[in-house]
Amino acid sequence: MEKYEHKYGAEQIQVLEGLEAVRKRPGMYIGSTSIRGLHHLVYEIVDNGVDEALAGYCTEINIAIEKGNIISVEDNGRGIPVETHPKTGISTAETVYTVLHAGGKFGGDSGYKVSGGLHGVGASVVNALSQWTEVTIQRDGGTYQMRFEKGKTVKKLEKIGEANKTGTKVRFLADDTIFETLDYDFETLETRIREIAFLTKGLKLTIEDQRGEEPRKSEFHFEGGLRSFVEYLNKNKEKINKDPIYIEKNGDVPVEIAIQYTTSYSENICSFVNNINTVEGGTHLEGFKRSLTKVFNDYARGHNILKEKDGNLQGEDIREGITAVISVKVKEPQFEGQTKTKLGNSEVTGVVMSMMNEALGNFLEENPNVAKAVLEKCISASRAREAARKARELVRRKSALETTTLPGKLADCSSKVAEECEVYIVEGDSAGGSAKQGRDRRYQAILPLWGKMLNVEKARADKIYGNDKLNPVIVAVGAGIGADFDITKIRYGKVIIMADADVDGAHIRTLLLTFFFRYMRPLIENGNVFLAQPPLYKLSKKGMEDVYCYTDEDLDKAYKDLEAKGISRDQLGLQRYKGLGEMNPEQLWETTMNPETRILVKVTMEDAIKADEIFNILMGDEVDPRREFIQKNAKYVKNLDV
Ligand code: 28G
Numbered sequence: 001m002e003k004y005e006h007k008y009g010a011e012q013i014q015v016l017e018g019l020e021a022v023r024k025r026p027g028m029y030i031g032s033t034s035i036r037g038l039h040h041l042v043y044e045i046v047d048n049g050v051d052e053a054l055a056g057y058c059t060e061i062n063i064a065i066e067k068g069n070i071i072s073v074e075d076n077g078r079g080i081p082v083e084t085h086p087k088t089g090i091s092t093a094e095t096v097y098t099v100l101h102a103g104g105k106f107g108g109d110s111g112y113k114v115s116g117g118l119h120g121v122g123a124s125v126v127n128a129l130s131q132w133t134e135v136t137i138q139r140d141g142g143t144y145q146m147r148f149e150k151g152k153t154v155k156k157l158e159k160i161g162e163a164n165k166t167g168t169k170v171r172f173l174a175d176d177t178i179f180e181t182l183d184y185d186f187e188t189l190e191t192r193i194r195e196i197a198f199l200t201k202g203l204k205l206t207i208e209d210q211r212g213e214e215p216r217k218s219e220f221h222f223e224g225g226l227r228s229f230v231e232y233l234n235k236n237k238e239k240i241n242k243d244p245i246y247i248e249k250n251g252d253v254p255v256e257i258a259i260q261y262t263t264s265y266s267e268n269i270c271s272f273v274n275n276i277n278t279v280e281g282g283t284h285l286e287g288f289k290r291s292l293t294k295v296f297n298d299y300a301r302g303h304n305i306l307k308e309k310d311g312n313l314q315g316e317d318i319r320e321g322i323t324a325v326i327s328v329k330v331k332e333p334q335f336e337g338q339t340k341t342k343l344g345n346s347e348v349t350g351v352v353m354s355m356m357n358e359a360l361g362n363f364l365e366e367n368p369n370v371a372k373a374v375l376e377k378c379i380s381a382s383r384a385r386e387a388a389r390k391a392r393e394l395v396r397r398k399s400a401l402e403t404t405t406l407p408g409k410l411a412d413c414s415s416k417v418a419e420e421c422e423v424y425i426v427e428g429d430s431a432g433g434s435a436k437q438g439r440d441r442r443y444q445a446i447l448p449l450w451g452k453m454l455n456v457e458k459a460r461a462d463k464i465y466g467n468d469k470l471n472p473v474i475v476a477v478g479a480g481i482g483a484d485f486d487i488t489k490i491r492y493g494k495v496i497i498m499a500d501a502d503v504d505g506a507h508i509r510t511l512l513l514t515f516f517f518r519y520m521r522p523l524i525e526n527g528n529v530f531l532a533q534p535p536l537y538k539l540s541k542k543g544m545e546d547v548y549c550y551t552d553e554d555l556d557k558a559y560k561d562l563e564a565k566g567i568s569r570d571q572l573g574l575q576r577y578k579g580l581g582e583m584n585p586e587q588l589w590e591t592t593m594n595p596e597t598r599i600l601v602k603v604t605m606e607d608a609i610k611a612d613e614i615f616n617i618l619m620g621d622e623v624d625p626r627r628e629f630i631q632k633n634a635k636y637v638k639n640l641d642v
Helices: 002-024 026-030 035-054 092-098 123-128 186-199 226-233 283-302 347-366 368-402 429-438 461-466 470-477 503-519 521-525 552-564 585-593 608-619 624-631
Strands: 060-066 070-075 130-139 142-149 152-162 167-174 204-209 216-220 245-249 255-261 268-273 322-328 422-427 444-449 494-498 529-532 537-541 544-549 573-576 600-603 637-640
Touching: 002 026, 002 123, 026 035, 035 060, 035 070, 035 123, 035 167, 035 186, 060 186, 092 123, 092 130, 092 142, 092 152, 123 130, 123 167, 130 152, 186 204, 186 216, 186 226, 226 255, 226 268, 226 322, 245 347, 255 347, 255 368, 268 283, 283 322, 283 347, 283 368, 322 347, 347 368, 368 461, 422 429, 422 470, 422 503, 429 444, 429 585, 444 470, 461 470, 470 503, 494 503, 503 521, 503 529, 537 552, 544 552
Parallel strands: 060 204, 268 322, 422 444, 422 494, 494 529
Antiparallel strands: 060 070, 070 167, 130 142, 130 167, 142 152, 204 216, 245 255, 255 322, 529 600, 537 544, 537 573, 600 637
């Protein structure tokens, strides 16, 4: 007993130090204190409920954003144990909420934490970063409650009543002295909750936003697991196999895979490890790709679809038009890569390969029509790849002959230091002319666009190279496309799309974004793509400096500000800019191109799933969702150097 008491004191000190460290350097634990970090708090708590579901004891998790940005998460699992923890001398529940990494250090974990956010830091970190946290547990016929403020226990766990069910409920208010904002984005949380539901077959999750006048609620429950996931991803696409190919094996390394081919030319494979989206892929994805290539080639040979003289189909041919999700659970995952989203455990490749070789091989034998339809597409992809290679060689040969093959329309900048250089891609010759005159030619280049725009989603690489509108963009950026794209070769650190603030401009913008997304994705991932923001209005008056407004709200505010200075509305001239072409070079420089005064919006495509969905909406046959997206398009881009 004495031994424990001694240890209790020591642990408690460590506990306090631990949570103090979290408050001192929150970024170390949750990545950032921006809205991303804020959302992370919710995921940490929800993940604990998901673990309880994966253990087989919880079927439902309900999440609410209450008024005042209080988060509430409730599950119907066993309830966190309430009895005294032998190593800390306090209740297990309090231990979980006050000891950093309680799971690993004190939990005596027999199994493994299979879910868990990217950081997997646990409930104590959420507690440390909250103004207050309240945990209510129903277990053993009783209701228990405890309360914390900034991670410190202010009310120890006590029984507050009876209970006829079990479960855990956590409510917390994030600390506004730590986070930049407490304003949760419902759609971001909803997207992740939907994803968790796809990844956790059978688990019902609900999320409710109670902050507005009308509460908003979504419910997710997928008995199909990853089957439902790929169907969701493909909802705007034409399918080749109606029912997704589905593979599941719950061995030492549980693996779940769903595959559905579409008539599109793009490849969309999402991979997860312990419910974490492994954006950078890794050994599980490697195993998946290798098996896919092998099984389809073997089948094609075995059924004389590939003749003896034919070479093997390449992996990329077999992945054209594929939508797949692969989810594995790994006990001690090693995450590598720039964003720590690449699985490193080498043993996983073989596990995925061997189970998929067998299951996919069997599937193809049993479904020859699907096998044939997919292989037909692979073979035509292989021919297109050959054509693209020839087109590319043509471009290379040309460049060898002409030394500089920069597009004739490109007005290049004088600096050759890519980091400081910018290229403005401008629609229309008149705006291009103003931009050329208005720019700072030392580091700003202008590429006016002309010609017919291709629907890039529907075109293959060979067409893209040959397209008179996109080819100049490829050559100007200077880093190739597709698998050949080499970000170290880019000629400009900023690629800025400058288009009118009207429907046509939005169209050009989204088409170019699609193009970058499909063929120069690292450029978006690396944060090199921007949208210029030309003003919508100009207010002017003799003797007063012109006031430019970029939104309707801006205009309202400008009117009010000027009114406060004694300038009334009817004294002001209002010009509404319908297009970039209406601005003279000086105005264009001042409002849209001068780094001191312009507004640049950085294009972020962190969420590939969301992006893919957007582009499907944009490029699909449905017109209404496209228009709707373009109207609220600003949501997917974030403000920079205002
Ligand atoms: C509502 C918000 C999020 C949770 C449980 C259930 C248990 C548990 C949670 O145990 C300590 C460490 C490893 C066993 C486990 C209950 C075993 C038996 C649990 C949640 C003890 C944590 N009975 N439900 N933690 N473990 N739900 N939902 O947080 O060794 S956390």
